[in-house]
Amino acid sequence: MSASEPTLQLWRTQARYNSWMNDNLFESCASLTDEQRKRNLGAFFASIHGTLNHLLLADRVWLGRIRGEPFAVTSLDQELYGDFDTLRHERQLTDASLTRxxxxFGCDDLARVVSYRRISGGEAKAxxxxxxxxxxxxxxxxHRGQLTTLLSQLGVDYGATDLIAMPGELL
Incomplete structure (x- = not known):
């Protein structure tokens, strides 16, 4: 095993955890009405729906930057999907894309530098x-921590969130 392999394995585990947690949280959110999901609860992105949307948007922005295929957005709170089922489906597609x-990634990727511009503009970053x-x-x-707080405020039991609670075949 190369010295880089533990980092690559960690990313793979984190991607599986990300997908598992997103599935769990979307399942918890499915028990709510659309009004409850979109109600302003005072979170940074206002609502459960706004936070779920922001997470998807941010992941697509970063995936685009990594691939050299920029994902065009105008703001970090831009709504990609107003419909919960569509948002959930697109989340699953994006999680699968991140996992792939x-x-x-190979050991050479650990030396990569990714160049990009912030959504708000300005100079190039790397x-x-x-x-x-x-x-x-x-x-x-x-942001999933914020979501669990919002779900708690609405009385929703979202289950275990620790990485070590992930099913063994995923861990």
Missing amino acids: LVAE LPLPVLMTHLFNHQIH
């Missing part, structure tokens, strides 16, 4: 891929 991407991947997974965890 990290499965394809991040080493390991820093970018850490940000991508950390960002997802951050």
